[in-house]
Amino acid sequence: MGRRPAFDRASIARATLELVSEGGPRAATIGAIAARLGAPTGSIYHRYPSRELLLAELWLSVVERFNVGFLAVLAGADAKEAGPAAARFWASWTREHPIEARVFLLHRHEDFVPGEWPDAVHERAQRALAAMADGLRAYTRRRFGGASAANLRRVRFAVIDVPQGTLKRYVQAAKPPPAQIDELIDTAVRAVLDAQERGLRRA
Template sequence: MRPARFKDVDIIEAALAVAAREGPAGASIAKIAAQADAPTGSIYHRFRSRDVLLGEVWLKAVTDFQNAYIKLLDGSDVERAALDAALFVPRYVRENTAEARLMLLHRREDFLVPGWPVKMLEQAEMLGRQMQAAQQHFCRKLTGRDDRKTMRILCYAMVEAPMGAVRPYLEKGGTPPPLVDSLVEATFHAAMALTGGDA
């Protein structure tokens, strides 16, 4: 049997490139096919619709980011792990700009549409639960508690502030300069001081 010329991963990478460049609304099957240098029939043979293909792109980007982020939280030095997780955001953006544009410049709802198969919807929900559980567990390790206020501070210091710091550069088509890492670190320490201890 002759091996398939186009693999699922090739089409997903092409769809990622188009969606990152033009947004999910602009990622037509024709443009994705052109990016992959593949016939549209090859795409429809593997993915039953454009929405399903873009959903796979979003799920892969979020899964890869989240797995790497959560792995950092397992560090033996808990305080260092917290800062490393915050700094992971700008570093990830520089190394994975297309995926970062997809996740930070567009809403989950831009990809999560009614046409998604049940299995994909369940995977998206699982990712949300996984991240929440990891943050809650880490909050207890770092501060000894997981009340709403402490969780809110931790989420801001480690996720929201870093993402907010890199977003303007992505919006302009660039990547964050090294100064952003210093700003993220300073913000992290200032926010964590509100928990009663500067992590």
């Protein structure tokens, strides 16, 4: 009962993803999304209540998918190896998901959702944040015995800041990161995580 839909949520989300990847969130205007689909602007609003919510869901879905893979690696059995592996995960994820990587690594959520998160996705956003925080805390405890602020900072530095800061350059240039990058990340991360133990032993 009713007309067959021509533009579903998935294709709208896909077009938005591509536009953001190519030109950032500013490029994903309702008009541009509609034009890419060959749809009239009004049709977008049959699927999404507002541009803000469309962009918020896009951002969240990319972050959630990254988190799943990343946190799985970070929870790997060997605590000594899981950290470096999680850091290297950034590079492989970037190679496998170049479009999503541009969304995730080149923009902050504020560029998508200025101010507060809309109610409709607020809880989802909190969950994503909490999942990451929990994963880091769990790994820190596993690796160092306790999750002091200093230990947490060390882990965050190693498994997030270093790889993220490094890969942005290649994602920006739309080139897959060279294999050497994985080595550099690995070297830096091991040095930082092992340094804590040397420090403890010395103390």
